[in-house]
Amino acid sequence: MILITSTTFLGCSSSSKSATNTKETIGIIGAMNEELEVLLKDMKDTKEVKKNDLTFYEGNLWGKPVVAVVSGVGKVNAASCAQILVSEFKVNSLINIGVAGGVSKDIYPGDIVIGDTYVQHDVDTSVFGDKVGQIPRMDVYDFKADEKLLNLAIEATKDHTDIKSHVGRIVSGDQFIASHDKVAEIEKNFNASAVEMESASIAQVAYLNNIPFVIIRSISDNANNGATMDYKEFIPIGVKNSTAILKSMFEKM
Ligand code: ADE
Numbered sequence: 032m033i034l035i036t037s038t039t040f041l042g043c044s045s046s047s048k049s050a051t052n053t054k055e056t057i058g059i060i061g062a063m064n065e066e067l068e069v070l071l072k073d074m075k076d077t078k079e080v081k082k083n084d085l086t087f088y089e090g091n092l093w094g095k096p097v098v099a100v101v102s103g104v105g106k107v108n109a110a111s112c113a114q115i116l117v118s119e120f121k122v123n124s125l126i127n128i129g130v131a132g133g134v135s136k137d138i139y140p141g142d143i144v145i146g147d148t149y150v151q152h153d154v155d156t157s158v159f160g161d162k163v164g165q166i167p168r169m170d171v172y173d174f175k176a177d178e179k180l181l182n183l184a185i186e187a188t189k190d191h192t193d194i195k196s197h198v199g200r201i202v203s204g205d206q207f208i209a210s211h212d213k214v215a216e217i218e219k220n221f222n223a224s225a226v227e228m229e230s231a232s233i234a235q236v237a238y239l240n241n242i243p244f245v246i247i248r249s250i251s252d253n254a255n256n257g258a259t260m261d262y263k264e265f266i267p268i269g270v271k272n273s274t275a276i277l278k279s280m281f282e283k284m
Contacts, residue, residue: 032135032199032224035145035188058122059092059099059277060112062229065266066129067101069274074099082115089120093281098122102229105205106151109229113236124180125237125244128277130262130269131201131225132208132254134218139250140265143194143276144225145184146201146246148173149234152217152226153204163220164202166235173200174234177243180280184245187279194272199224201246203231209258217254226254247280249273 061067070092071077077090088099098120102112109127116122131144138144150164150173157163165172181198188196202223208214217223230246237244249269252261 032197032222034137035185035196035198054096055123056096056098056121058113058116058120058125059097060102060109060116060125060127060229060233061099061129062102062104062109063129064101066270066273067099069270070128070277071099082119083111085112085115087115087120093278095281095284105228106203106232110232110236113233114240117236117240117242123242124177125233125242126180126277127230127233127244127246128273129227129229129248130251130266130273131227131248132214132252132258133250134202134214134223134226134254135197135199138197138224138253139195140252140261141194141268141272142250143188143196143272144201144248144250145176145181145188145196145198146225146230146234146248147176147181147198148200149176149231149246150174150200150202150221150223151204151231151235152202152221152223153206171238174231174238176245180243180245183280183283184247184276186283187276190279191272191275194275196276197224201225201227201230201248203227203229207258208254209256211255214254225250247273247276
């Protein structure tokens with residue numbers, strides 16, 4: 032995990048298509064209404080399209096064409112939503128914002144974590160000798176953020192020196208983590224910075240479609256025994272921080 036300083040710049044492997052021409056449409060996913068409501072207020076020329084029980088907001092956000100959508104919580108909702116954005120709305124890249132539980136010890140509520148790699152922590156075929164998190168018979172273990180989008184997000188954090196920002200692995204699973212033992216296990220198995228319930232499935236869809244993506248999460252809790260209380264209290268701060276980073280990122284595209 033890397034704490035962002037004024038000189039941080041990352042090289043990492045990228046998908047072969049690279050983000051982002053200013054005319055290209057960006058798909059933006061939030062799992063819950065709260066995670067997108069701040070951003071939706073800034074959208075212009077918005078058209079609402081309903082599909083699969085979801086509302087897709089097509090329009091202009093901070094000068095860029097976007098389709099924004101609340102996917103619902105969990106990996107299947109997020110993956111299905113991401114695939115609709117790619118197949119039906121023809122988005123050229125995917126960005127997910129929202130909140131996450133902090134896993135590394137030096138990460139606290141309000142901090143930002145930009146994911147450089149993504150793993151599904153609840154995938155487990157270790158009885159066949161696989162590493163926990165490895166999706167059987169896939170050629171990758173962790174999905175990697177697009178290099179250009181990742182660096183844009185890192186640059187964006189430098190406009191917000193009041194927010195402590197980190198770059199590291201985000202892991203996802205269909206569980207809200209609220210126990211010291213479980214979060215310690217996740218840290219040990221995955222060397223993760225943050226845990227939540229969607230991003231690694233969005234990353235998998237992006238990988239399968241060869242679409243650039245990055246995920247920006249703000250910490251709402253430390254995934255330990257007090258997590259449910261902290262989560263409720265810190266969601267508004269988390270949403271404010273992740274939206275602010277996204278806005279700065281758009282300004283740099
Ligand atoms: N999203 C925010 N906090 C979380 C946690 N502790 N576990 C899973 N998803 C989360």
